[in-house]
Amino acid sequence: MLRTASAFFVATVGLVLSLTPASWSQNNAASSSQPGTSTIIAPDGKAAMAKDPWEYGPFFNGGLGTGDRDTDTFLSVGFHAGKVITDPHLSGILRGQFEYAVDIMPWWHANTSKFLRANCYGAAGGAVDCTSLYPTGGGYNGVSVTPIILRWNFDKGTRLMPFIEGAGGLIWTDHKFPPVGPYQQPGHQGTSVFNFTPQFGVGAHYFLKPHQSLTFQANAVHISSASLGDSNPGVNASVQFTIGYTWWK
DSSP states (O other): OHHHHHHHHHHHHHHHHHHSOOOHHHHHHHHHHSTTOOOOOOOOHHHHTTTOOEEEEEEEEEEEEOGGGTTOEEEEEEEEEEEEOSOOBSOGGGOEEEEEEEEEEEEEEEEEEEEEEBOEEOOTTSOOEEOOOEEEEEEEEEEEEEEEEEEEEEOOOSSEEEEEEEEEEEEEEEEEESOOOSBOOTTOOOOEEEEEOOEEEEEEEEEEETTEEEEEEEEEEEEBOTTOSSOOOOEEEEEEEEEEEEEEO
């Protein structure tokens, strides 16, 4: 499933790039050589970043768990907002600008395998009583916010502007996530409705217009309750892909 998701993401990027106009430079040259015609401004990242802009827009995110969570799937929709806060620094291929950003996801969804579990109670070394088996797992809905996104936008001066980022966020779910289980130690009540999401990502903006771009991104996301519940199995790693539309101002 992970290979399928990765292939779909790559195919989507390739399709979008192949369908977007490829004649900006030709039109630019033609307009500049014909008196009385308006100048067409070629869209590129360098022009958009010239005044340390704000950038914002909606996005859709989807992905898969890995390892022992490879049956988990994730979906979310949200809004991204960021501010470029430095002029270009460094040199060569590392030259770029630093940005601080925030993601808000009013709908976050995870789907996990379903199974039966029981809660057991009792003192260590004594008698243990367990509840009847009941179903757990399945769908989880919630809200997520990523208030710390530290992004480095590479200064390529082309329509394709790559970036890397590190980020950290928080998820609240309508019941304790992730499911644990079938049987747990005495007194165990599950995980937590709150989880943290440290993550690392790579991506790129592809400029369709001078101040508008498609945004593609791949993130490695760790989901953990930081032991807020009785257990902290977490999702050690998930791979999540994002596609969004960005305005630069």
